[in-house]
Amino acid sequence: MKKVDHIGIAVRSMDEALDYYIHTLGLELLGIEEVPSQKVKVAFLDAGNIKIELLEPTGEDGAVAKYISKRGEGIHHVAFGVSDIRSRMAELKEKGVQLLSEEPKPGAGGAEVAFMHPKSSLGVLYELCDKSGKGDK
Ligand code: CMX
Numbered sequence: 001m002k003k004v005d006h007i008g009i010a011v012r013s014m015d016e017a018l019d020y021y022i023h024t025l026g027l028e029l030l031g032i033e034e035v036p037s038q039k040v041k042v043a044f045l046d047a048g049n050i051k052i053e054l055l056e057p058t059g060e061d062g063a064v065a066k067y068i069s070k071r072g073e074g075i076h077h078v079a080f081g082v083s084d085i086r087s088r089m090a091e092l093k094e095k096g097v098q099l100l101s102e103e104p105k106p107g108a109g110g111a112e113v114a115f116m117h118p119k120s121s122l123g124v125l126y127e128l129c130d131k132s133g134k135g136d137k
Pocket of ligand 1: 035042115117118
């Protein structure tokens, strides 16, 4: 895990957040898509060496909706870009890290993703994000 791919930011309104990130901060929008498996709409912005991923809940019962209702908007997770995600997951599991799923799940941009529980990662929700063969969006 040598590279942070993106930082996920939980937002209530994608439109308001995009206005801020594009027009106030001057970041370039790379794309918007819905990720049904995670119950979010996401937008990726180019922040130079990493991307910013805005996360807007699409329902009331997803992880991001719950996060916003408990903690408000803000930094939600940090995603490491990895290859061979299943091997990375096995290594982490062996070292005692609690993963939130046994298998990777479909994420944005055709990636396979898996999450580490913040309770076993010193309070940070980390994502493993494997885009092998899927381009670099
Ligand atoms: N960062 C840090 N800590 C977090 C957190 C986050 N994003 N979300 C929850 N926590 C902490 C809470 O503060 C809480 O701590 P305390 O017990 O000390 O209060 C604890 O984790 C449990 O939180 P909770 O509100 O009861 O939430 P759940 O246990 O129901 O769910 C989690 C937490 C991490 C298991 C859930 O958010 C999850 O499954 N996340 C992975 C999937 C995900 O986040 N998808 C959205 C992103 C999708 C994408 O990038 O495409």
